Amino acid sequence: MPGLLLGDTFPDFEAETTTGTIKFHEFLGDSWGILFSHPRDYTPVCTTELGRAARLSGEFSKRGVKMIALSIDHLEDHYGWTEDILAYNCEESPCCSLPFPIIADSKRELAVALGMLDPDEKDKNGMPLTARCVSVFVIGPDKKLKLSFLYPATTGRNFDEILRVVDSLQMTADRRVATPADWKPGDCVMVPPNLSEEEAAALFPEGVYTKELPSGKKYLRYTPQP
Template sequence: MIAPFWAQAQDDSRIPLIGEKAPSFTAETTQGTLNFPRDYGRNWKILFSHPRDFTPVCSSEIIELSQMQEGFKELGVKLAVVSSDTLSQHKAWVKTINELRYKDRQPVKIDFALIDDKNYVVAKKYGMMHRPVSTSEYVRGVFVIDGKNIVRAVFFYPHSVGRNMEEIKRTVIALQTTDKELVYTPANWMPGDDVLVPYFPYTDKELKDDPKVADNFYNVGHLMHFRKSK
């Protein structure tokens, strides 16, 4: 007897780790055939998974993504959303969402791909089905992938809790900042806040006596060395 698709997907599925190459796949989407991540080139990518189309939490998430899609584009980020729903279901859902008014905002036409994964190919490659929760529906997964197609951040949320899209955007900005400036970001960092420097380039005496150094850097004890925001 051949096991159903969802059972096969769970037999040898694996969650890609931070620092690994993003698994590739080819699938049909609401924007045509997608070869992921290749078709998105050197852009950053975020791959979202959700349990089911036409459900309340998932609908709220897709609406929020549509409202924020231009902001992600400005960061050089391509978005893609995947579930086990069929392409026809995705298209019908997109049509419905494109007409919904939510939080007194005008609808924004969805401009990112929804991926048909009815055979659980993507679910298997990205470990998006967690057996203790469901044997047929994805959890809410998020994979942040950089321009070199390296997995940089991974999040999972339960079915009952919608994701904070602003936090996902903040994570992308933090990652891009740390890459560009060779710094770290502290807890609760927001764009424009001071950043941590991995190796403090000045002595305590220089920090105390040199106004130029003090204008740009400070210490918190001997554990944290900060560079002031520009």
């Protein structure tokens, strides 16, 4: 299903992973989920990314988020690569197990179905690689796509940013607020324009303040994070 849009139900699929066969929706259960793809095992940028993801796994777990990766190699390659990923974090010998599974997609079937192939990135045989193009998917407990990131193969993903957007997505799913540019947990949030002054006052007892603008329109309204 190429061209997944925000709000689409994320496809269910069965796949072989480093922790056994999974059915994706069953794997997620009632949790949030993040699926991120990689073009090949034993690639340098991807090794640092999965190492960073492993290091931050406790933070994702605290937020009720399950992570899963995909790479277009066989399980045997994934097992060997995992040792390198862990060693990246631990300097010496690997000291723990990878806290999330890696999907084996050697035939590229899942990568094609999810629209992860980058026509401009090829392997040594001329085959398209799975890229970081439309390949960071954040999925809600309702199995709908909440957010996707686009990255080229040469730019490593920022997992602190992924954590930040998860915090925003989870809060705005439960509260009638939005988050402004560069928002971080603890900062003030924004009151949506579809709330009247009376509704906003009732919903946000800590107060709502409005930024004065040259237009005179009172649409930039802020309140402390609920």
